[in-house]
Amino acid sequence: MLDYGHFIGGKRVKGTSGRTGDVFEPMTGEVRAKVALASKAEVAAAVANAQAAQPAWAATNPQRRARVLMKFLELAHRDYDKLADCLAREHGKTIPDAKGDIQRGLEVVEFAIGIPHLMKGEYTEGAGPGIDIYSMRQPLGVVAGITPFNFPAMIPLWKCAPAIACGNAFILKPSERDPGVPLMLAELFMEAGLPAGILNVVNGDKEAVDAILDDPVIQAIGFVGSTPIAEYIYGRGCASGKRVQCFGGAKNHMIIMPDADMDQAVDALIGAGYGSAGERCMAVSVAVPVGKATADKLVEKLIPRVESLKIGPSTSADADFGPVVTAAHLKKVKDYVDIGIKEGAKLKVDGRNFKMQGYENGFYMGGCLFDEVTKDMRIYKEEIFGPVLSVVRAKTYEEGLKLANDHEYGNGVAIFTRDGDAARDFAAKVQVGMVGINVPIPVPLAYYTFGGWKRSAFGDLNQHGPDSVRFYTKTKTVTSRWPSGVKEGAEFVIPTMK
Numbered sequence: 001m002l003d004y005g006h007f008i009g010g011k012r013v014k015g016t017s018g019r020t021g022d023v024f025e026p027m028t029g030e031v032r033a034k035v036a037l038a039s040k041a042e043v044a045a046a047v048a049n050a051q052a053a054q055p056a057w058a059a060t061n062p063q064r065r066a067r068v069l070m071k072f073l074e075l076a077h078r079d080y081d082k083l084a085d086c087l088a089r090e091h092g093k094t095i096p097d098a099k100g101d102i103q104r105g106l107e108v109v110e111f112a113i114g115i116p117h118l119m120k121g122e123y124t125e126g127a128g129p130g131i132d133i134y135s136m137r138q139p140l141g142v143v144a145g146i147t148p149f150n151f152p153a154m155i156p157l158w159k160c161a162p163a164i165a166c167g168n169a170f171i172l173k174p175s176e177r178d179p180g181v182p183l184m185l186a187e188l189f190m191e192a193g194l195p196a197g198i199l200n201v202v203n204g205d206k207e208a209v210d211a212i213l214d215d216p217v218i219q220a221i222g223f224v225g226s227t228p229i230a231e232y233i234y235g236r237g238c239a240s241g242k243r244v245q246c247f248g249g250a251k252n253h254m255i256i257m258p259d260a261d262m263d264q265a266v267d268a269l270i271g272a273g274y275g276s277a278g279e280r281c282m283a284v285s286v287a288v289p290v291g292k293a294t295a296d297k298l299v300e301k302l303i304p305r306v307e308s309l310k311i312g313p314s315t316s317a318d319a320d321f322g323p324v325v326t327a328a329h330l331k332k333v334k335d336y337v338d339i340g341i342k343e344g345a346k347l348k349v350d351g352r353n354f355k356m357q358g359y360e361n362g363f364y365m366g367g368c369l370f371d372e373v374t375k376d377m378r379i380y381k382e383e384i385f386g387p388v389l390s391v392v393r394a395k396t397y398e399e400g401l402k403l404a405n406d407h408e409y410g411n412g413v414a415i416f417t418r419d420g421d422a423a424r425d426f427a428a429k430v431q432v433g434m435v436g437i438n439v440p441i442p443v444p445l446a447y448y449t450f451g452g453w454k455r456s457a458f459g460d461l462n463q464h465g466p467d468s469v470r471f472y473t474k475t476k477t478v479t480s481r482w483p484s485g486v487k488e489g490a491e492f493v494i495p496t497m498k
Contacts, residue, residue: 002033004179006042006203007186009049010196016042021176021205026092026323027313029361033090035179038204043171043211046200050142050169051217053197058139058167062116065165069113071192076106079188083181087152088314090178092323092363093276095315098153104443105157108464111446115165118469131481137473139167140219140243144212146233147182148225149175149325150279150385156182158450159222160199162468164189172201173212177325179203213237220471222463223247224281226383227409227455234458245459245471249383250411250452253286253404254440255426257397257417258294264438265416266301270320272414272440273389274309274367277321278333281456282412282434282441285384286373287391288400295393299348299371306349306367306389313359323356323363324386330363333386337368340379340390345370351387375403383409397422405431411452414440433457 004023005014015036023033038046057065076083080102087098112118121135145159152174160170174182179201186201202208212218213236220243223233227248237244254272256265272284287302289295312319324330334352341347351366365387373380373390380390394400404413414436415426423437433452436442444450444465451462461467 001031002180004033004035004183004203006036006038006046007183007199007201008042008046009200010190012183012187015203023090023177023179024326024363025089026325026363027089027315027356027359029327029359029363033180035176035203037176038202038208038211040207040211043202043204043208043215046171046202047142047215047217049197050171050200053195054139054141054167054169057169057195057198060167062119062165062167065167066113066115068189068193069109069161069165072189072194073106073109073113075188075191076102076109076185079184083153083184085315086180086184087178088322090180091149091152092314092325093279094312094319094322095317097276097321098314101151102153105151105154105161107446108158109161111464112161112165115469118466119166119473121475127479128481131479133477133479135475135477137166137469138476140472140474141168142171142217143168143220143472144171144173144218144222146173146209146212146221146223146225147175149177150276150281152178152181153185155224156185158464158468162464163472164194164198166469166472168472169198170200171212171218172199173204173208174201176203176205209233210236213242214240216240219243221245222471230458243471245457245461245463247281247452247457247463248455249409250281250283250456251286251380251383251407251409252282252284252412252414253288253400253407254284254413255394255397255400255404255415256287256289256294256298257415257419257422258291259418260294260416261418262297262301265298266305268414268416268440269302269389270305270309274306274321274387277324277365278387279324279385280441282443284414284440285389286380286403287389288394288403289391290394290397290400292393295391299391302369302389302391303348306369309367311354311356311364311366313356313362321387324365325363327363329385330365333365333384333388336379336382336384336386337388340370340373340377343377343379345373345377345379345390375406381408401426401429405429408455409452410454411456412436412442414438414442
């Protein structure tokens with residue numbers, strides 16, 4: 001059995017709190033590892049290491065910092081299969097899905113390599129008589145990220161790569177459910193030449209989170225997880241005077257117009273609704289067909305596709321999806337299906353009793369499909385985070401648009417149509433942060449920003465892209481004048497007003 005501690009001061013260290021948690025292998029249900037749960041003192045040790053190392057790293061020129069990221073990319077590609085295997089075994093997603101998780105993280109590293117350009121300030125010569133003005137972007141100091149179980153490679157890299165590139169030191173608190181990959185990534189950064197202390201990984205639960213929130217040295221915190229915890233972290237972090245960005249839950253709608261290519265729409269729903277067992281904040285969990293004929297045709301085509309989904313162990317290369325992350329989460333998802341039945345939704349495909357031959361103790365569940373779901377039902381209002389798709393029928397385009405706009409979450413949304421005018425109107429009017437037009441999972445590429453609206457996000461800046469550089473730096477503006485040739489004497493106005 002593996003024993004996971006922390007990564008502090010450039011090396012793995014054992015936990016000293018005396019508290020541990022179980023890390024399961026979802027495909028078998030067995031305990032794969034014990035993970036140390038950090039105490040406040042252990043978090044403080046990581047912060048002290050980061051604080052000591054950060055000034056020298058900030059003084060390292062951006063091009064040299066970028067070279068470390070370039071070397072990290074090389075090493076990550078070298079160990080791609082090893083990382084994917086660990087990720088699949090601890091999360092439950094399949095090997096191809098695990099590789100996608102890693103790839104999307106590495107794309108943000110690629111973006112961050114452009115930091116010499118991204119951190120350039122502005123300059124104005126002759127803003128006033130003999131006066132020049134210029135701005136500089138400077139790192140915040142020590143910053144932190146608290147990341148979720150469902151993307152144990154991608155989201156830690158989304159957080160730490162831009163922060164490190166900007167000259168900060170980073171404290172990562174990954175999910176205690178699948179901590180193996182974050183620790184491996186930290187080792188690769190060290191091998192790539194990152195100075196000890198610039199990236200520290202502390203595993204833990206709420207005690208570690210609260211220690212991060214309350215530590216006066218930590219200047220900024222990024223979080224991804226559920227909305228209740230996002231609200232908690234945002235409120236407590238802001239109250240502590242920190243810069244905070246928090247991304248929470250989602251209930252992503254996909255509007256299917258009568259003119260849509262139905263086969264394309266069904267393919268999109270199968271992949272976006274059931275991929276990674278639905279454990280994605282950008283998963284489509286609500287299909288909104290417009291008109292009875294569209295709805296009937298959609299459900300008719302969906303049923304056999306959901307019934308034929310191939311569920312397999314995480315190490316399978318050809319399974320559509322694997323198990324969910326824990327037995328507790330499996331029960332939660334099944335309970336939601338029970339709730340939907342009691343609320344009156346029509347369960348067209350029931351995957352609750354699926355058992356994987358040879359893996360009977362694994363955390364498996366087949367795909368579930370609900371029809372005739374209404375907006376007052378809990379299975380519509382709440383994030384299920386499992387392989388469950390709800391069909392909510394809309395009579396008109398306007399009704400479908402209103403469903404997406406009125407929901408408390410506003411992370412992602414999509415419309416499938418051949419009508420350019422309808423697509424353009426939808427993109428302009430929908431109150432959601434990320435919009436897909438004939439694209440079911442509209443996750444922006446690394447050089448754009450990722451972020452939802454409403455109760456899916458808290459804070460003013462999004463993840464990756466230009467917003468990440470803004471979030472992890474502070475702007476300093478310098479107004480300069482040299483005395484030579486300038487008339488002396490007291491001045492009582494702002495210089496540029498003359």
